[in-house]
Every structure is written in structure tokens, then in C-alpha cells.
Amino acid sequence: MDAQFLCSDERMDTELVDKLVLQLNRTYPQILSDKEAHRFRNLSVATNVRLGELLKHLCGKGEEACEEFYRGLHLQAEDVYTSLPTRVLQRETEASQWICNVEIYPERLNDRGPFFFLSCFTFIVAVVILYYYNERETLMCSGPFLHCSAAALSKDVLILYADFRKKKK
DSSP: HHHHHHHTTTTTTTTHHHHHHHHHHHHHHTTSOOHHHHHHHHSSSSSHHHHHHHHHHHOOOOOOOHHHHHHHHHHHHHHHTTTSHHHHHHHHHHHHHHHHHHHHSSSSSEEEEEOHHHHHHHHHHHHHHHHHHHHTTTTTTTHHHHHHHHHOOOOHHHHHHHHHHHHHH
């Protein structure tokens, strides 16, 4: 799909194809030898034909050769690279997956569920009830802890705590 696009794209001129061939030849001579580079730089052959042959040759060399061509294209002509059909398709797929993830998994504060919060609330209520309605002697050792934990409760509980202490005195 990319090969057809590249061969028909006007931005893939002779100069750009030569730059890509030279980069592959100089940086990765195991991918594109001097003899092969000379063949793909022959100006007597049309640019789109040379590019098509280069792409077929790179596909025959393997995935690493194709990746290096893409890397060179990205460096030499980023606008062509970003408009490749596979890149456009990849961006669209990533965008649709992101939208689906947002729709499927709405934002939640916590994944622990209602029973977790119910048990935490029950524990706090039990501690408050024990603190206020039990005999003072049995809870004497837990007094400082409960005073500190009362500060972590909501505003309403703190107001009730202050009112209760005033009434008690």
C-alpha cells in the first residue's frame, strides 16, 4: 500500500530518492551495496520505476531493510512519511482506540466498589460510637488515637464532636 503511494507521489522526486539510496548505502552497506546503490541512482530510468525497484529489493532483504528505509524517509521527508497510508491508518486506529477506551471505561474515582466504601464508613461509625457512648475508663488508652482520627473526618463530624464536647463540660 505504501509502495503504490510512494511511486505515485509527486514529492518523491529524483533528489529525494537519491538521498534515500545514498543514506541506505552509506549507513547500512549490508542492506544496499555500492553496486545496488549505483543501479538505483541511474538517472536514465524514471524515478518512480527506480523507487518501485528499490522498494521490491528492500522487501526481499527483510523487515530490517524496510524499517531503515522508513527511518530514512522520516529523516529526509517527514511530510511524505506522515502522509503514508499505513501511518494515517495507524493514527486513525490509535485515535479510535483512545475514544473507545474513554467510552468503555468511564473515569472512576476508585475501582474497589461500593462494599469497600460501606465497610470503611461502618468502621468509622463504629469507632465514633465506641468513643462517645462507652464508659470513659475502657477507652482511656485509645483516647489520643481517636482524637487524631476525628480530625480526619468530614466537617460535619468535627462540628458534632465540638458540640458534644461543649455539652459534656
